[in-house]
Amino acid sequence: xxxxxxxxxxxxxxxxGTTTGLASPSVDVTSDRQNSLWSDAWKQLRRNVxxxxxxVLGLLxxxxxxxxxxxxxxxDPRDCSLSxxxxxxxxxxxxxxxxxxxxxxxxxxxxxxxxxxxxLLAVVVILLLGxxxxxxxxxxxxxxxxxxxxxxxxxxxxxxxxxxxxxxxSGFLGRGVxxxxxxxxxFGWMTAMRLVRSQVxxxxxxxxxxxxxxxxxxxxxxxxxxxxxxxxxxxLVYATITIGxxxxxxATLTFLGVGLQRPxxxxxxxxDAGQRLLRVAPHLVFFPSLILTMTVMAFVMMGDALRDALDxxxxx
Amino acid sequence: xxxxxxxxxxxxxxxxxxxxxxVQDLRVQFRTGSGLVNAVNGVSYTVSEGETLAILGESxxxxxxxxxxxxxxxxxxxxxxxxxxxxxxxxxxxxxxxEEQRKVRGPGISMIFQDALSSxxxxxxxxFQIGEMFRAHRGMSRKDAKKRAVELxxxxxxxxxxxxxxxxxxxxxxxxxxxxxxxxxxxxxxxILIADEPTTALDVTVQAQVMDLLKDLQRDTGMGLVLITxxxxxxxxxxxxxxxxxxxxxxxxxxxxxxxxxxxxxxxxGLMSSIPQLEAKGGRLLPIxxxxxxxxxxxxxxxxxxRCPKRRIGADxxxxxxxxxxxxxxxxxxxxxxxxxHYSEEVLGA
Numbered sequence: 001x002x003x004x005x006x007x008x009x010x011x012x013x014x015x016x017g018t019t020t021g022l023a024s025p026s027v028d029v030t031s032d033r034q035n036s037l038w039s040d041a042w043k044q045l046r047r048n049v050x051x052x053x054x055x056v057l058g059l060l061x062x063x064x065x066x067x068x069x070x071x072x073x074x075x076d077p078r079d080c081s082l083s084x085x086x087x088x089x090x091x092x093x094x095x096x097x098x099x100x101x102x103x104x105x106x107x108x109x110x111x112x113x114x115x116x117x118x119x120l121l122a123v124v125v126i127l128l129l130g131x132x133x134x135x136x137x138x139x140x141x142x143x144x145x146x147x148x149x150x151x152x153x154x155x156x157x158x159x160x161x162x163x164x165x166x167x168x169x170s171g172f173l174g175r176g177v178x179x180x181x182x183x184x185x186x187f188g189w190m191t192a193m194r195l196v197r198s199q200v201x202x203x204x205x206x207x208x209x210x211x212x213x214x215x216x217x218x219x220x221x222x223x224x225x226x227x228x229x230x231x232x233x234x235x236l237v238y239a240t241i242t243i244g245x246x247x248x249x250x251a252t253l254t255f256l257g258v259g260l261q262r263p264x265x266x267x268x269x270x271x272d273a274g275q276r277l278l279r280v281a282p283h284l285v286f287f288p289s290l291i292l293t294m295t296v297m298a299f300v301m302m303g304d305a306l307r308d309a310l311d312x313x314x315x316x
Numbered sequence: 317x318x319x320x321x322x323x324x325x326x327x328x329x330x331x332x333x334x335x336x337x338x339v340q341d342l343r344v345q346f347r348t349g350s351g352l353v354n355a356v357n358g359v360s361y362t363v364s365e366g367e368t369l370a371i372l373g374e375s376x377x378x379x380x381x382x383x384x385x386x387x388x389x390x391x392x393x394x395x396x397x398x399x400x401x402x403x404x405x406x407x408x409x410x411x412x413x414x415e416e417q418r419k420v421r422g423p424g425i426s427m428i429f430q431d432a433l434s435s436x437x438x439x440x441x442x443x444f445q446i447g448e449m450f451r452a453h454r455g456m457s458r459k460d461a462k463k464r465a466v467e468l469x470x471x472x473x474x475x476x477x478x479x480x481x482x483x484x485x486x487x488x489x490x491x492x493x494x495x496x497x498x499x500x501x502x503x504x505x506x507x508i509l510i511a512d513e514p515t516t517a518l519d520v521t522v523q524a525q526v527m528d529l530l531k532d533l534q535r536d537t538g539m540g541l542v543l544i545t546x547x548x549x550x551x552x553x554x555x556x557x558x559x560x561x562x563x564x565x566x567x568x569x570x571x572x573x574x575x576x577x578x579x580x581x582x583x584x585x586g587l588m589s590s591i592p593q594l595e596a597k598g599g600r601l602l603p604i605x606x607x608x609x610x611x612x613x614x615x616x617x618x619x620x621x622x623r624c625p626k627r628r629i630g631a632d633x634x635x636x637x638x639x640x641x642x643x644x645x646x647x648x649x650x651x652x653x654x655x656x657x658h659y660s661e662e663v664l665g666a
Contacts (some may be wrong), residue, residue, distance in 0.1 A: 040441070205391075207434040214387045214429075215500060216422030217452055218415075225448065226437055233439070310439075 044309040051309075054301030061295050065113040072106035077265060079103065086281040095287045098270070099277060108287050111267045114260060115295065118181045119247040123239050125185035130192025130235060137193070138200030139227070149197070152190040161252055163187030168258040180259050184246050192235050192242075199231035233310035240303030244296035251292055267292045335362035335403075336507045336540050337386070337425070342400035344378070344385050344564075347393055353611045355381040355395075357564040360646075363508055363540040368531075370543045370551040370572065372587075373561035376608055379544045381564075383510050387427050388417050405507070422453050426506035430513040432493035436485035442496045443469070443481030449503035468499040472529060491522035495529065502533055509534075510542040515550060527554050548591055552576060560584050563609045563619035566646055570653040580655035580664050582626045617641045618657070626659055634658070 045051050064071050075093070080102035089096040095105035137148040155163070164183040173179035203209060209226050217225070253259035254268025255275075262269060267288040274284030344356040356378040363369050373379040384390045386402050388409065402409040404424055409417050421427075429435040436445060446468055447461030456464070462481065469477035472495040485493055494514060501509055511530065515523035531554055534541050543555055551558055551572060558575050560568040560583065568581040579585040586604035606623035609615060621627045621639040629640045636642055637658035646656040649664065657663060 207429060207431060208437045210389050211427070211429055211435040211497070211500075212437075212448075213389045214421055214427040215449060216418050216420070216426075216504075217448075218418055221452055225440075229439055230437075 041306075041309040045305055048305040048308065050301050051305030054298045054305065057294055057298035058302060061112050061116060061291075061298065064109050065116045068106075068110045068113065071109040072103070075103035075106040077102055077106040077110045079106075086277060086284070088281070089283055096281070096283045098284055099273065099281075104284065104287060107265055107270060108267070108291055110265045111270060111288060112291070112295070114177055114264060114266045115247045115250060115292070117177050118184070118250045119243045119299075121178065121181035122184040122188065122246045122250075123243045125182065126189045126192050126242065127235065127239050129185065129189035131196050131232070133189070134193040134196025134235075135200055135228070135231065138197040138231075139204065139223070141201070145197070148193075152193050155187055155190050158187055160184065160187045160249060161256075164249070164253055165256065165258050168253065175259070175261050177260065177264075180250055180253060184249055184253075188242065188246065188249075192238055195235045195238055196231050199234055200227055203227045203230045234307070237303050237307040237310065240306055241300050244299035244303075247299075248292065248296050251288075335364045336405060337363040337542075338401075338403040339382070339386065340401040340403065342382055342385060342402065343398045344381050344390065345396050345398050347396065348612070351612050354614060355564055355611055356385065357614070358400075359561070359564070359566055361559050361566065361569070363542055365507070365540055366534065366538045367557065368534065368541040368543060368555045370545060370555035370558040371561060372545060372548065372551055372558055374546055374608055376611060377561040378564035378611075379561050380512050382561075383427065383512055383542065383544055386510065387421060387425065388414075389427075422449060422506065423504040424506060425508040425510065426501040426504070427510040427512065428494070428497045428501045428514050430516050432490065432497045432517070433485060435497055436493065438485060441482045441484055442488065445485075446496065446499050446503060449500055453504055464503070465499070468503055469496070471533075472496075472499045472502075474499075489522075490518050491526060494518060494522075494526050498526070498529065498533070502537070502539075505537055506539055508540045508542065510544065512544045513546070514543070516545070516547070523550070530554070548576070548587060560587070563614050564611065565619065565656060566654075567620065567657070568653075568655045569646070574653055578664055580649045580653055580660040581620075581657045582624045582663055583620050585663055586623075586625075615640075618644050626657075626663060628659065 073094075080100045082101045084097040084101035085099050087093070087097040087101075089104075093103055093105065095103075095108055098104050098107060133148055133152070137145045158166070164180075164187055167173060167183040167186065168175065168179065173182060203226060206226075209222055212222055212226055250259055251266070251268035251271060254266050255272040257272070259268055260266045270288040271285055271292075274281070274288065278285055339362070340360050342356055342359045343354075346353040346355055359378070359382050361369060361371075371379045371382070381390070381395070385395075385397055385400075386409070390397070397410060400410070404420055407416075409420060436442065440448075443462050443465040446465035447456075447458070450456040450461040450464050451458070466477050466481050469481060474480060474492055474495050480488075485496065488496065494517075498514075509530075514530070515526050518526060527550060530541065530543075533539070543550070545551060555572045557570065558568075558572045559566045560575065560581065562583050568575060568579065568584045570580075575584060576588065579588055583604070586602070589602040590604060592601060604623055605625075609619050609622075615622050617638060617640040618624070618627070621629070624639065627639040628634070629638060637644075639658060642658065644656045644658045646654050647660075649655045649660040655663075
């Protein structure tokens, strides 16, 4: 149909009263703003206070990990003097001193780097494993799905901490940052996999995938446009929340003595050392725990906000 | 409206064009835990340019499954197309490659579904989804595709299209959503549009608007329309020809006026008596007795015979026309009329 015919059609419709004139001259798109899932999600996210609190905190800890010197107010975590052992917080030294007489604020600030690296690294591995295995499992179904799901079940049988503990104690990965991250990811990917798998299965059989297929969308396009975006959103939310959980798990492993080891600086090590002096110097447990909790909270808050933003039905 | 149309004349007198879509002896089975379910058992029909063919049948009569087979969107397994040909412009869609088949969907044959809300992806704006048609098939840029999406939304008469192009499916009313679906389906000017119960989920006034829209679009583009429905009123209003399905078979076929005016199959006759008629005000509605057939265990002979008031079994039956034993073929009863009943002549004019 030519433009002229279309214009005629519109004119006729308006005259016949089947449509309002309002609808007619709207070919001019009001703005060329890009409308995608992500740009709309961002628009929603920007209005969420919870997200901003989480993001500011997250950024703070990120900067702390990148430039610890700035935050430790010039103090060196290794500059210790036993004469100051266990001193309480003062206006000069906000977090006080640890048992070795080192500036505690400098130590806590320097702990951010290891915690964040482990949290982020482990979550990246979890995402990769979870999305790939889950997508394969959900998309192909059948025996592939059965096999991969059983493998996931086997890993599920071992709790995260216990599994990581066994791997780290066996020692074949070493005891460094990467080892801890891999050990955590190895026993933490199954939930992400199940999320992706169930989402892929649900979306695969949805009416809109059938409709897209009926309108000639290729498999690749269906996977990219329909299945993955719908499957990724919940797993991203899960991943964001999991960063916090993993950071806490790292602290737990370290506290149990199988994670990072001295002279590495980490919140887990600090809490571990502090708990023996809990009665004498409670600030040694309090400060790393506080920062740890805030870090975990920052990621959980961002994850929550992200979940709301990625579901258009939740938008106001 | 009609002044702007380019198109083929309306009415049923368009048989001069060769058929665009020709379905021949289509059979579809489902393998289920409790055995084979024969959903479609030898269905044949043709659709020509500008023609509206209604496929009428109750739930489980195989009408939607046959449409899904044509679109190539059956879940295989459990479904399996065991025989038949689906000729689109002379090419058998069941034998061409998957990629060839895909390229037909959209510009060749397109489809709209009953539930527009679940047929639209909740995470994309409607403009994006309509635009996808152009991006997927024509490689258009995002911006151009969006412009075309607004044009299409205008064309399906969505008010204030330019303002609503960025809205999400859940922000539209049921009727507007179905219009969005229609906009997607007609985006590439398909030669055949299959509408699977397009108005079932809508209320009556909106139903009429959507059907009017489909008819107007058909008049403009000359596309063939396959209307799958169980709504006799809709068939009566918009279709040229009707094929009545029962137990995965076509039991009667002809122009809507002929079939509805004087059914040649007892099932169609039963359908006619079971709906309220203005003329028969105050009279009783006569439902069809019995239950729809179990597709895993279709009755022998004529599948309708257990419910048929005109059945002839035992000594009543004529040789080779035993309702419980001999399957009645779809045969020409009077010119332009086909019915699958041994005793159509007795049903006609009754």
